[in-house]
Amino acid sequence: MYIVRRILIRISVLLLTGVILSSCDRQKNMRGYDFIPDMVYSQAYDTYSENPNFKDSMTMRVPVNGTVPRGFIPFRYTIDSVSRAKAGKELFSPFLPTDDVLARGKLIFTTFCIGCHGAMGKGDGQLYSSGLYPLKPREISGVATSKLKDGEIYHTITLGFGSMGAHGAQIRSDDRWKLVLYVRELQKEAQKARDTIPGGKKPV
């Protein structure tokens, strides 16, 4: 009995070694045998594979002309007053002035605009008051700018205005709209201040 058991154990060890050795392969890229290969072979054309169904034999197609990514608002305006007025009529803020939106707007304002326009938008930022920047930045919390439409302010931030540079490349679209709403907030503050100055001239 003992001998039979030893022989059986040896045979099993030999078989196991055989299986282990034969499952290894010199070519490491070969998967070997497929077991239930339902999803191994793609029925569809792979993105970069040749495709006999199209003249140019490309599987990946070019998007149709005029395609825009979801949620992306095209900006087709030029830097002139006619285009700015057009933007004012056509573009509207996708946001409401909630606390979060205004907080973000304030952060962007503090980062990019405060140096010229000043904390309250009076056009008295550090760059100007220190004499480094010679042109008086607009008082964007003033009456004139308050009359601009949201889209016009968005246009101004995106492409620049007169001697003010463009900020479209530095500030992404969402943040530019939040900035517009924050500028509105500064204008409300300034309006309140004008209303409370005794004998102050009421804006027309």
Ligand code: HEC
């Ligand atoms: C380097 C200084 C500078 C920076 C930075 C700057 N501005 Fe200006 N901004 C100006 C000047 C100067 C004008 C007036 C341009 C002119 O009249 O030629 C102006 C004009 C404007 C106007 C037009 C006002 C009107 O009544 O037509 C708006 C709106 C405005 N800026 C908002 C912003 C916002 C928002 C930012 C931040 C992204 C910003 N600016 C950053 C200097 C600056």
